[in-house]
Structures are given as C-alpha cells and as structure tokens.
Amino acid sequence: MTCRQLQSDLSQMLDSVEITWWAPEDLWDEARLKAGQIHLLDGRKDAARFVEHSTAYQIVVDVTPWLSHPLAKQLATWINPDLDPQLSEEQSSPxxxxxxxxxxxxxxxAIPGHLDRLKWQGAATLAHFWGPLEKVAAVNIQTAMTPEVLxxxxxxxVWTISTLRQIITLEVATGLPPRAWCEAVGPAGSLVVDGFLDPSLAAKPRFWVHDARGIPRAEEFSPAxxxxxxxxxxxxxxxxSALREHWRMRIQRTSQWLEILEKSATESTLSRFLR
Structure with missing residues (x-):
C-alpha cells in the first residue's frame, strides 16, 4: 500500500479526527506541531525531535500500521522470545x-524520500523483532554493535549486524517492485513472511513456518x-496515555537503530572515497 492510499483510507475511517501528516521532505515546524493533536510521521529521520517537543496529551506515532496487527506481536514473540526458565527453546518459540x-x-x-521511508521501516522492523539496542547490547556484551555495510x-x-549468537541482514532498495520480505532461522525451525508490512494478506498464503525437519506447521492468522x-x-x-507513551518509546527505539544504520552507511561511503 502506498502512503497516499494509506492517507486516503485513514481519512475516511477517521473523518472526524484532524491528523497532521509529516512527509520526509517536510521542514521541521514547531508551531505546526503544537497546533495539532495527532501527528503521523512518515519516515522522518528527526522523529525523536517530535517526541521531545510534543506534550503528553499529543499523539505522535510513526506510520507503521502493520505493528497494530496481532500477527506483528506473534512474529516478535517467535523471533525474539522472552524465554521462560521452565520451558525449552522449542516450547517458547517454533x-x-x-x-x-x-x-x-x-x-x-527512486526519489530520495522513498529511500528514507524504507530505511525507517527497516529500523522499525529491527526495533520490533530484535528489541531495543540496550537489550541487544546486554545480551551481546562482548560483541560490537556496529553494522557493516556490504x-x-x-x-x-545492505547492512549486516553480527553478534556472538546472531547474524542480521537488512536490505533496502528503490526502483524495484514493492516487497517486504523477512526470514528468521533458529535451531528448532524457520519462518518466512513475504509481505510483513501487510499482515492481513498472510492468509493468501504468504507466510510459512517449518520445523527443523522442514515439516510445515499449521497456524491461524487474523484476516483483520x-x-x-x-x-x-x-x-x-x-x-x-499508556498507548501514547508506548508509541513515543517505539519512535525512540527506531530512531536509535536508524542512527547507527545511517552512521555506518556514511562512514562506509567516506572510507571508500578516501581509498
């Protein structure tokens, strides 16, 4: 779904609610922020600034509808479970x-703003599936968290992030057919989601879970x-207020991931130029 289509659909569903949209190319305007109650940020590199300057009663959220779908929570539980000491790895996650x-x-x-959107979506995906940076650093205390640009x-x-136990690869590309693909692998099984930004399409099907022997696992998904x-x-x-605070924290976590991705990409470009 394009951002324009999303904006049209939300406007029809929330016809009595005034929403301020912030595209990547929009200039920062504190007066515009203070004037509205609901602000939707579309791939903004400066999203953390909106959180800093908004009031506790304002709604500031990134445009990631897929995170409101129950499948998003289910996938996060499977990919990065909080293990119960009483359960085995296989019982905690497939x-x-x-x-x-x-x-x-x-x-x-291929316009620059679209690449910014893809970077934000990638950072939001890492924050959602893999957790906040401080959690990852605590688990992988002996491993540098600097992404490498391939x-x-x-x-x-294309970035890769290697830790003591995990390897994560993130690719963003413009000028190609729209796609949001994710694969996760563990010792007990694997999953593939083709189109995770549109989880309601999972029943088409575009979602697969297999155990370590390659046997598919039956799952039920909400078509909502x-x-x-x-x-x-x-x-x-x-x-x-709890939901508003949750969205603020989500923006801060995504901004942290985006910052280290952008920094590594800049440093990689500079090193190639200096060679």
Whole structure:
C-alpha cells in the first residue's frame, strides 16, 4: 500500500479526527506541531525531535500500521522470545533462539524520500523483532554493535549486524517492485513472511513456518485489516496515555537503530572515497 492510499483510507475511517501528516521532505515546524493533536510521521529521520517537543496529551506515532496487527506481536514473540526458565527453546518459540534473520524492503519510487521511508521501516522492523539496542547490547556484551555495510549506492544499501549468537541482514532498495520480505532461522525451525508490512494478506498464503525437519506447521492468522486496527488505535490513543507513551518509546527505539544504520552507511561511503 502506498502512503497516499494509506492517507486516503485513514481519512475516511477517521473523518472526524484532524491528523497532521509529516512527509520526509517536510521542514521541521514547531508551531505546526503544537497546533495539532495527532501527528503521523512518515519516515522522518528527526522523529525523536517530535517526541521531545510534543506534550503528553499529543499523539505522535510513526506510520507503521502493520505493528497494530496481532500477527506483528506473534512474529516478535517467535523471533525474539522472552524465554521462560521452565520451558525449552522449542516450547517458547517454533524457532528456538534466533540465529539468523534477513529483512528485505523495496519500492518502485527512486526519489530520495522513498529511500528514507524504507530505511525507517527497516529500523522499525529491527526495533520490533530484535528489541531495543540496550537489550541487544546486554545480551551481546562482548560483541560490537556496529553494522557493516556490504553494498551501497544511491538506490541500494545492505547492512549486516553480527553478534556472538546472531547474524542480521537488512536490505533496502528503490526502483524495484514493492516487497517486504523477512526470514528468521533458529535451531528448532524457520519462518518466512513475504509481505510483513501487510499482515492481513498472510492468509493468501504468504507466510510459512517449518520445523527443523522442514515439516510445515499449521497456524491461524487474523484476516483483520491492519489499517482498520491502526485507526482504532489512533482513536484509543486520544484517551489512553499508556498507548501514547508506548508509541513515543517505539519512535525512540527506531530512531536509535536508524542512527547507527545511517552512521555506518556514511562512514562506509567516506572510507571508500578516501581509498
């Protein structure tokens, strides 16, 4: 779904609610922020600034409707479970402890703003599936958390992050058909999701879970629209301070991931130039 289509759908579902949209190319405007109650940030590199300057009663959230779908929570539980000491890895997750994860995001538009959106979606995916940076650093205390850039040009960036126990690869590319693909592998099994930004399409099917022997595992998924669920959350957030705070924390975590990705890409480009 394009951002324009999402904006149209949300406007129809929330026709009595005034929403301020912030595209990547929009200039920062504190007066505009203070004037509105609900602010949707679309791939903003400076998203953390909105959190810093907003009031506790304002709603500031990144445009990621898929995170309102129950499948998003289920996937996070499987990919990066909080293990119960009473349970084995296999009982906690069909994958066991995550060993390898690959994420690929692409879109047809080649304008710079679209690449910023893809980077934000990639950082949001890492924050959701893999957790906040401080949690990852605590588990992998002996491992540097600096991403390595495997490939980079104006339309494509590929990062890899290696820790003591895990390898994560993130690819973002413009000028290609739209796709959001994710694969996660552990000692007990693996999963593949083709189109995780549109989880309501999982029943098509575009979702596979296999055990270590390659035998598929049957699962039931909600066909509910992630856009409708996101709209419901926006209504709820007007009266739910906990949800507003949850969205603020999510933006801060995504911003942390985006910062280390952007820094590694810049340093990689500079090192190639200096060679």
């Amino acid at each position: 994958l066991g402890l995550l060993r390898r994860m690959s994420i690929a995001l692409s879109g047809p538009s 490939a980079s040009n104006q339309h494509l960036i 629209s992630e856009v409708e669920l996101f709209a419901q959350d926006l209504r709820l957030a007007q009266h739910d």
